[in-house]
Amino acid sequence: MKKVRFGLTLLLCIALWVTVTSCFSATPTYIGKSSETRNIHMIVKMNRGEYWNTVKQGAEAAAKEFNVNLTFKAPNSESDVMDQIQMVEDSITAKADAIILAASSYMGLAQVVDKASYYKIPVISVDAEVGSARVTTYVGANSYEAGQKSAERLIKLLNGYGEIGIINFTNSSSHEEGESSSSMDIGARDADEREKGFLNYAARYPDVHVVQISYTNSEIKDAEDLTRLMLIKHPNLRGIATLNEIASQGAAKVIQNSELDNIKMVAFDSSPAMMELLQDGTVQAAVIQNPFSNGYLAVKHAVEVTEGLDVPDRVDTGTKLIDLENMLWPENQKLLFPFVR
Amino acid sequence: MSMKKAFFPLRPERPKGGKLRLSSKLRSIQFLITVTFTTVAVLVAVIVSFMLYNKFAKTAEDNANLNMQQIIEQVNYNLELYVKGMRNIYEKAEEQISQTSSIDTPLLKERLSTLRETREDLVSVALFTPQGKLVLDVPSTTMRNNTQLGNQSWFTAPTRTSEISFSPPHIQNLFKNQYTWVVSMSKLVQYKENGVHKTGILLIDFNFRTIDELSKQVKLGKRGYAYILDPLGNIVYHPQQQLIYAGLKYENVEPVLEYAYRSYLDESTGEKRFITVRTLAQTGWKIVGVAYYDEIVTTKRDLNQFLAGFLAVVILGVIIASVLMSALIASPIRKLERTVKLVGEGDLNTPIDVSGTYEVEQLSKRFNLMLQRIRQLMDQIIYEQETKRKGELEVLQSQINPHFLYNTLNSVIRLAERGKTDEVVTMIQSLSKFFRISLSKGKNIITIQEELDHIRHYLVIQSFRFKNKFRFEITADEEVLPYQTIKLILQPIVENALYHGIEMMPDEGLISIQAKLKEGLIEISICDNGLGMSEEILNGILTGGSKSGGGSGVGVRNVNERIGLYFGREYGLSFESEIEEGTTVTITFPALINQEDPIDKEGGTPE
Numbered sequence: 001m002k003k004v005r006f007g008l009t010l011l012l013c014i015a016l017w018v019t020v021t022s023c024f025s026a027t028p029t030y031i032g033k034s035s036e037t038r039n040i041h042m043i044v045k046m047n048r049g050e051y052w053n054t055v056k057q058g059a060e061a062a063a064k065e066f067n068v069n070l071t072f073k074a075p076n077s078e079s080d081v082m083d084q085i086q087m088v089e090d091s092i093t094a095k096a097d098a099i100i101l102a103a104s105s106y107m108g109l110a111q112v113v114d115k116a117s118y119y120k121i122p123v124i125s126v127d128a129e130v131g132s133a134r135v136t137t138y139v140g141a142n143s144y145e146a147g148q149k150s151a152e153r154l155i156k157l158l159n160g161y162g163e164i165g166i167i168n169f170t171n172s173s174s175h176e177e178g179e180s181s182s183s184m185d186i187g188a189r190d191a192d193e194r195e196k197g198f199l200n201y202a203a204r205y206p207d208v209h210v211v212q213i214s215y216t217n218s219e220i221k222d223a224e225d226l227t228r229l230m231l232i233k234h235p236n237l238r239g240i241a242t243l244n245e246i247a248s249q250g251a252a253k254v255i256q257n258s259e260l261d262n263i264k265m266v267a268f269d270s271s272p273a274m275m276e277l278l279q280d281g282t283v284q285a286a287v288i289q290n291p292f293s294n295g296y297l298a299v300k301h302a303v304e305v306t307e308g309l310d311v312p313d314r315v316d317t318g319t320k321l322i323d324l325e326n327m328l329w330p331e332n333q334k335l336l337f338p339f340v341r
Numbered sequence: 342m343s344m345k346k347a348f349f350p351l352r353p354e355r356p357k358g359g360k361l362r363l364s365s366k367l368r369s370i371q372f373l374i375t376v377t378f379t380t381v382a383v384l385v386a387v388i389v390s391f392m393l394y395n396k397f398a399k400t401a402e403d404n405a406n407l408n409m410q411q412i413i414e415q416v417n418y419n420l421e422l423y424v425k426g427m428r429n430i431y432e433k434a435e436e437q438i439s440q441t442s443s444i445d446t447p448l449l450k451e452r453l454s455t456l457r458e459t460r461e462d463l464v465s466v467a468l469f470t471p472q473g474k475l476v477l478d479v480p481s482t483t484m485r486n487n488t489q490l491g492n493q494s495w496f497t498a499p500t501r502t503s504e505i506s507f508s509p510p511h512i513q514n515l516f517k518n519q520y521t522w523v524v525s526m527s528k529l530v531q532y533k534e535n536g537v538h539k540t541g542i543l544l545i546d547f548n549f550r551t552i553d554e555l556s557k558q559v560k561l562g563k564r565g566y567a568y569i570l571d572p573l574g575n576i577v578y579h580p581q582q583q584l585i586y587a588g589l590k591y592e593n594v595e596p597v598l599e600y601a602y603r604s605y606l607d608e609s610t611g612e613k614r615f616i617t618v619r620t621l622a623q624t625g626w627k628i629v630g631v632a633y634y635d636e637i638v639t640t641k642r643d644l645n646q647f648l649a650g651f652l653a654v655v656i657l658g659v660i661i662a663s664v665l666m667s668a669l670i671a672s673p674i675r676k677l678e679r680t681v682k683l684v685g686e687g688d689l690n691t692p693i694d695v696s697g698t699y700e701v702e703q704l705s706k707r708f709n710l711m712l713q714r715i716r717q718l719m720d721q722i723i724y725e726q727e728t729k730r731k732g733e734l735e736v737l738q739s740q741i742n743p744h745f746l747y748n749t750l751n752s753v754i755r756l757a758e759r760g761k762t763d764e765v766v767t768m769i770q771s772l773s774k775f776f777r778i779s780l781s782k783g784k785n786i787i788t789i790q791e792e793l794d795h796i797r798h799y800l801v802i803q804s805f806r807f808k809n810k811f812r813f814e815i816t817a818d819e820e821v822l823p824y825q826t827i828k829l830i831l832q833p834i835v836e837n838a839l840y841h842g843i844e845m846m847p848d849e850g851l852i853s854i855q856a857k858l859k860e861g862l863i864e865i866s867i868c869d870n871g872l873g874m875s876e877e878i879l880n881g882i883l884t885g886g887s888k889s890g891g892g893s894g895v896g897v898r899n900v901n902e903r904i905g906l907y908f909g910r911e912y913g914l915s916f917e918s919e920i921e922e923g924t925t926v927t928i929t930f931p932a933l934i935n936q937e938d939p940i941d942k943e944g945g946t947p948e
Contacts, residue, residue, distance in 0.1 A: 061583060272520050279487050279514060292587045324487055330575065333512045334586035337520055 039069045040302050041091035042295075043084060044102040045128070045188065046218055047074035050271035051245045051291050054338070055126070058295025059100070066303045071096070078169060078188070078218040081108040088112040091121075098122045098302040103130035106189040122305045126298040127289075128190040136305050139298045139315045141289040143190040146319040147197025147243070150266045153285045153321055154239045157264040161207035162238030165230045167223060167247040168195050170215045194243045194268075211237065216247050223250020237263060245269035248286070256282045270322070270336050278324060290317040292338045370674060374667035375660070382659035390648045398641045405632065409561050410604060410617050413630040416567055417619040419555045424507075424623045427526060430456065431505055431545050434466055435530050438543065444468065444477055444534045453479040464523050464546040465516065468532065469496070476534070476541055482516040489514075495525035499542050503529070507624040509575040513546050523548055524577070552578050556628075562636035572625035574598050597629050606634070673697025677705055689716055729906055732899050733785075736829055752806045768805055771798040781828060789856055789863065790822040796831040796854060803839055811843050811850035821856045824863055825933045827907055830900045834867045834914075834926045837897055842871020842924055863932050870923035879918050897926075904930050 042059050044052050056072055063070035071091070075083035081104050089112060091099050099116055101123055103109040110131040113123050117134035125138040154164060170187035195213065202208050211234050214226040223246055231237060231254070240255070240263060242248040248267035255263055256277065267274055267286040277283045294317050301311045326332055366372065434456055441449040457463045457479050468477040473490040490496045498506035508525040523546035530543040552569065556578045559567040568579040574594045576585055584590040593609040601620040606613060613634030620627050673695050683691045689712060695705040749772055756764045775798035778791050787795075793815055800813045835852060843850030856865045874882075883901055901913040908930045918924040 057583070058587070061581075065581075275520055276485070276517070279485050281486060290587060292583060293589055296584065296587065296589050328489060328492065328512065328514060330509075330511070335588075337512050337522065338583045338586045 037067050037069050038097040038303060038306055039071065039094070040098045040100065040299060040306075041071045041073065041094070041096040042100040042126075042298070043087045043091065044072075044074045044126070045078040045084070045104045047076060049218070049245055050273075051269045051289075054291035055102070055295035057339070058292035058297075059299045060295075061292075062296040062299035062303075066300065068299060068303060070299065075104070078104055081105045085109060085112050088116060092116050092119050095119075096121055097306045098124065100124045100126050100298045100302055101130060102127040104128070104188050106131045106187065106192065122302070124298050124302050124305065126294050127291075128188045130189070137301055137311045137313055137315065139301060140190070140294050140317060141319045142316050143193030144197035146268075146287050146289070147194035147199075148201040149319060149321050150194070150241050150243070150268065150287045151198040151201035153287075153323075154241050154264060154266040155202065155205055155208055157266070157284050158208070158239045160205055163209050163211045163234055163236050164202065164239045164241060165211060165227075165234060165237050166195065166198060166213040166241050166243065167226055167230070167251050168213055168215050168243040169218055169247055191243060198241060198243070216250065218244075218246045220246055220250045220253070223247045224254050225250075227251040227254040231258070231260070231263075239264045239266070241266050243268050245271060245274070248274060248283070252277045252283050256280070272337075275327065275336060278322065278327060281324065285321055285323040288320050288322050288335065290319075290335070293317045369671065371664075371667040371671035374670065375663045378663035378666070379656075379660050382663070383656050386652055386655045386659070390652050394641075394644060394648055397644050401641055401644070405562075406604065406615060406617075409565070409615060409630050409632050412559055412561060413567060413617045413619050413628055416555060416559055416630075417621060417628045420552065420569070420621055420626070420628065421623065423551055423555065424621060427545075427547060428505060428623065430460065430463070431526050431528070431543070434545060435528070435543055438468065438477075438530055438532050442533055442536065444532045444539075450477065450479060450481075453477075460547070462547045462550040464513065464519075464521055464548050465544070467515070467544045468530070469542045469544065471500070471529075471540060471542060476532070478516070482518065484515055485517055493525075495527040495544060496542060499527050499529045507571075507626075509571045509573055510549070510577050521546075521548055549578060556580075559630070561630055561632040563633075564636060565630070565632035567628060567630045568592065570594055570597060570627045570629060572598075572627075577626060594629075597627055601627070607631075670698060673701040673705075677701060677708070681708065684712065689719070725906060728902055732903050732906075735896070735899050736785075736903075748806060749802050752802075756805070764805065768802060771801040774798045775802060779829065785827060786825050787828045788822065789817070789824050789826050789865075792826050792828060792831055793817055793822070793854070793856060795828070796835055799832055799835065800852065807839070807844070809849070811839070811852060813852040813854070815854045817854075817856035818858060821858050821863060821932075823934060824858070826863065826865075826930070827903050830904065830928060831865065831867065833897050833900050834928075838867060838869040838871060838924065838926075842869040842873070846871050858932055861932055862929055865928040867926045867928075868923065869925075873920040873922050873924055874916075874918040875920060879916050882916060883914065900928075904928065 040063070042056075044055060046052055052074060059070055059072065062068065071094075073087045073091075075087070084101075084104050085108065088099060088101065088109065092112075092115060099121055101109065101113065103113075103125065106129065113130050113132040114134055116123050117132070122136045123130075123132070123134060125135045125140070127140040128143075129135070129138050129140075158164070168191050170191045199210060202210055212230050214230055216223040216226055223242075226247075227240070227250055230240070240251050242251045242265070245268060248269060249271070251265060252267060252274070255265055265283045267277070267283045268288075269291070270286060270288040274283065274286055278286055297315055297317065301315065304311050320332070320335065322332060322336065327336065434453060437449060437452050437456070438444065453466050457466055466477075466479040467475060469475055469490070473488075473496070475484050478484070493508070493511070495506070495508040495511075498508065505526050505528045508527070510522055510524055512520050513523045513525070514520060526545045526547070527542055529540055532539055532541055556567050556569060557580065561567065566580045569577040571577050576582060576592065576594075579585055579592065581590050585592060591610075593607060596605070596607065596609075597616065597618050600618055602618065604615065604617045607616045608614070615630075615632045615634060617630040617632075618627055674697075676697075677693070677695045680691055680693045680695065684693075691712075693705050693709045693712065695701060749768070753765055753768050753772075756768060775795060778787065778795040778798070781787050781791065797815055800815075804811065804813065831854065835854070838852055839850075843852070851868075851870050853868045854865065855868070856863065858864075882897055897914065904913045912930040913928075915927045915929065916924065917927075
């Protein structure tokens, strides 16, 4: 009897307490703020270059915002596919919560990505896709479209005729100078897509001839050499399209130094040096991506994936064609020089 | 008897049905006190808590708001100072340029260089002709091609105003080797070139370093921040400027631009945020403080938790206290109730000793006294009933006293043998009337008239037996006769007078009986002139010390008892006696005339 009463009293108390307290607290939820630190590994193609540096800064900004412990890894060169595979392996061993990968090789990284997903580690592609169905989401530009934009502008600059040389990048050693790509899947997806986009667009113009496609291994020096060789080999060359930052810098340097005013060039990716060349008039236009956004969104979506939220299959961060005329537009200034300090 | 039962039910009726029991439980003092006390206390606690909460929460909110406004005010002030400093530098540069006789002297360049180096946030100082030709620049660098000067606001603004104009943040693309985000100050100035007065545009660029430093320190809660807008809505400073520039973040600047001085609640991002806007007087820049509502509410939440805990403790305490308190009050009452129940079940000897509150103790004490009184009354009733029964039995016996009948009949026989028919008739008549009144249909109460008749018949009979050994006289006031009396109260006394007072007397005796009304009382005195009684005997009569040997057996004491029982203890017999002189017995009782007394009827039932 006494016990029953005591129990009832206690029950009443608890009920009251619950009623009273439930009126108050409602905990807010926003991603990355509530839970523990996540280990996210970001593996990109190369540890050099303005472009990857910007990607890294974007990733770091997101890491800071979403309480992520970011491990940034990259091989010395974009062609170090084996290195990159090893890095992914290491991240799997380290039990990363998520892996963000800019694959140097579309097929080369496929297997290791499958392995990661076998260990229930979500993989997010950034910039360059990888040939695995296990990839959670892709964050980056539409490379095919970017290639087309480049071609469109270059052909316009050339008034629709003339010889064009392309300087692309890829890690595949099987690509020899002068050969057009034989096995696309071995190279980096973005490089291949850009090239494909460019060639497909150029094919519409019968008077435009893509006379040579050279592949640099992500060294400015190498790109310079390739450009020189190309210029020697094709004295009638009217236009050059470069498909990544290193290639652009190398080619622009050659053109600037040789003072070949008649050669039009459409570069790829922004860097302060490239902007200077653009303002100089050495380079007529540049296709730029959003490396900062790529890095940022990749990390953000990685966090969302680890929290079990839905993420879009594909996030297109867009590309833009910049020339002398629009480079000082306020919105382009912001895009080209995201670092105020 | 049955009437008494009605007054004192020994066994209370059992409550009927379980429902009644339950509701009686709900109506118990303990339950009521507990519930009432708890409800009131909890209600008060809740109301007070809510009021406190609202008050505190509002204060916290106001404080946070005020705090934020003060912080923003401070930033505003610092920035104003900074801008003023920049202005001063500009004016100094202008002064130096206008005072120098020729713009291309190395001294001027050196001075400007020094001026620039004093501030690390100064990027460059340059002088342009209105046509866009570079006249002077510090530090000296090569100017780029394609600068599109004409499109840049710092170049066009001075032609519209004579004040120093501040440009929106932009990339300075003039000089080689740098693309820096700067804010440009520009104005038309006068300078001399080779002694010729000319007008030019003086440009001083400064970067965001100091602005960043001033703004970065602003902490509005954990997530709150401050940012700076120029009058066109361009972001001068933002802690997440890169994200905003990259289009990854969005700041709702439109409502900010509409006001120069304002605080409001913004929900455009889906989250409640307090926005505070202040405007720099000189540049028109707006300093915008953003604080997250739910962080302000953190204080509220802490308060919440505290109040919730406080409430829980209070409620628990109140419940415990009220349970204890009500138990303290109710348990002695319950104990008392249990004891009383025992008493009710008939155990009048149950001692009631309940300790507790003063009232309950008093109640228990009074109840004890009452019980004691009841016990006394019970004893008394038992005694009285017994006595009454005995007396009535005696009366019953006296009504048909065989000894008296035998003696009387003997006397009748003797008279008859002697042929004294008249006497026999008188005798038998008296006897018959005597018995008729004796029985009087079993009634206990008769009129004084009847009682006097009765004693007269008795005396007539006795006078035959005692052969005129005595005389008797019966006098009564007319008014006395209809009053009531218990029957057979005179006979035992007269019998006593005859057998003890007159029989042994050599002379003729006299028995006189007088009945009169005196101040509402009936007084019947029986006087004899017989032997009288000694003091001891007199005293012993009513206390039962002496016992009469013969007689009808209906004792004088019995008469006294009966009168006392019927009329009250204060009534009864009184004796006066003197040896050799005689005895007077006086019977006193109230004069009652009501014939329909219920007690009389009760008594009338045969027992």
